[in-house]
Amino acid sequence: MKYELPALPYEYGSLEPYIDAQTMQIHHTKHHQAYIDKLNGVLDKYPDLAQTPLENLLQSLDSLTMDEKDKKILRNNGGGHANHSFFWQIMSPQKEVDQKLSDEITTTFGSNDEFKKKFNEAAISQFGSGWAWLVRDENTKLLVYGTPNQDSPLMKNHTPILGLDVWEHAYYLKYQNRRPEYIENWWRVVKII
Ligand code: MN
Secondary structure (H helix, E strand, O other), X not given: OOOOOOOOOOOOOOOOOOOOHHHHHHHHHHHHHHHHHHHHHHHXXXXXXXXXXXXXXXXXXHHOOOOHHHHHHHHHHHHHHHHHHHHHHHEOOOOOOOHHHHHHHHHHHOOHHHHHHXXXXXXXXXXXXXXXXXXXXXXXXXXXXXXXXXXXXXXXXOEEEXXXXXXXXHOHHHHOOOHHHHHHHHHHHEOOO
């Protein structure tokens, strides 16, 4: 099975003015597509692995029998495909706040503001390229942390709930070096919070 670029659930300009249409279009059709192409390329060499769902491959990277260089390509580009497919889904021009999750966030982090502060810190302090995450760990506990490059929480057997792309390609056209401003505005287009 070849992986294909998933359609966005909204138009490129739908998240304006917080995320601009040009950034969305390049991010989706160029960056995300490039991860998919490289993922398909490396899986061509391992037809047995190509049948396994991507989530399972990412969960079991350590135990896969592959050339180390190919494994790194799978990690970066399989992670890139999983992360971006997820990222498009959690954003929306319309809020659909998940009240049950909000209550759980308050219980876990003290308040919604405390949670956002923690999440923003993870996003701002991620050195270089990476992601900030709200996840459920293996015991269903909510956690916030950052990952480098395209590493996914799936690689730790965690389930992503929110993920923020802080690679410069996600914000540089509109925000240049102002990552904190991008992060602050991103909350306006997060669907469930
Ligand atoms: Mn990206």
